[in-house]
Amino acid sequence: MYPDDLLADGGSDPIGLSGRRSRIFEQLRINLNHHPATETVAVRPTRDQKDRKLVAHFDTQILVDGLVDAAEAKLEINWWTHPAGIDDQFKFHYIEPSGYDCGWHRQPHPEESNIPFDHFQQRASPESDYQYQGVDFLEDTPVGLLWEVTQTRLPRIIRARYDPETEF
Amino acid sequence: MADDESLAPPEAIEIGDEGEHTDEWTEEMPGVDRVISVALTLEQPRTADWIAEQTEVSPTTARSHLERLVDLHILSAVEQRGAKTYYPDAAYQRFKEVSQLIEEHTRSEIETIAVTAKEDIEELRETYGVESADELRKLATAEDTSSTEARECFKKASEWDSHSHMVSIAEEALERYEKFSEHYQPSVDSAA
DSSP: OOOTTEETTTEEOTTOOTTHHHHHHHHHHHHHHHSTTEEEEEEEEOTTSSSEEEEEEEEHHHHTTTOSSSSEEEEEEEEEOOOTTSOOEEEEEEEOTTSOEEEEEESOOSSOTTSOSEEEEEESSTTSOOEEEEOOOOOOSHHHHHHIIIIIIHHHHHHHHHOTTOOO | OOTGGGSOOHHHHOOOOOTTTTHHHHHHSOHHHHHHHHHTTOSSOEEHHHHHHHHTSOHHHHHHHHHHHHHTTSEEEEEETTEEEEEEOHHHHHHHHHHHHHHHSOHHHHHHHHHHHHHHHHHHHHHHTOSSHHHHHHHHTSTTOOHHHHHHHHHHHHHHHHHHHHHHHHHHHHHHHHHHHHHHSOOOOTTO
16 A cells, blocks of 8 residues: 555655645635635645645625625635545635634544544634534535535535525 | 524535536636646546546547647646546646746745755654654554544645655755746846
């Protein structure tokens, strides 16, 4: 499973997929720039300063037709590539000025092993505990997942929170 | 808004197998751009049919775009089990990354990028007591490693790979800096 030719940033890679993580960041950035609600996209250091993430600022007037009071909200994205045969890890995390934040993650919880790797998590404010729910992602590729989250999943969450009349 | 009221209900979190969930993608990005985005992020070589399915273009269209990208050396093609598969062209991608670094940064900034990446690698080496990202992945598969710990090791190995990749790109950029930066200098009007 772990041959000697494991290469940097691509895992088991006999024919040159090295640098995949940086290409994923670049393509996610390009796709975010094509999203109608995107105002800016930037690469920023993570909280521990040891890694980087993509941060997109959205115009919520466009994202959910003005349903949210806040003029702006942000989506933070990170992606960790693994060798072929092992699912990559990722997170798409939405943060509102109201204090609410939520995210779609493919990651283990550091302490709770009963939370599925593929999950949604949300909390009302940074002082609250997260609530978790397992999800089944529909798309297989990084850019497909980006559009699945930004077109369907995120607007549904925002509508559900701000418009109690919404039917699903 | 009370805490509970501000959370989205479970039914908003589940979505069905909706055909329209990436309509915006097909509206906002042309087929060729979708093919490029998927082809450049592949985890293994894939057929035109597979890429067509992921990008919502016809197999014929996908094949046509992919062949053009091979002509441009953006992608490479290889036969696997009787099928033609596509994946990013390593030489082109590397050249592009080195060029971008030189265009966007001064020599001194590139030196700092290389040093920082080396420091981050050193910290990972000390934290996990291993000499490489591959060893960290092997540690993940040890018998006494829980699945959560294993995923953390894989995640840190991915970050380690990124740092190694950056060191390698930055070092090549520094070697080529003088030559490239001359090439990218705007011409100066000597009569001004």
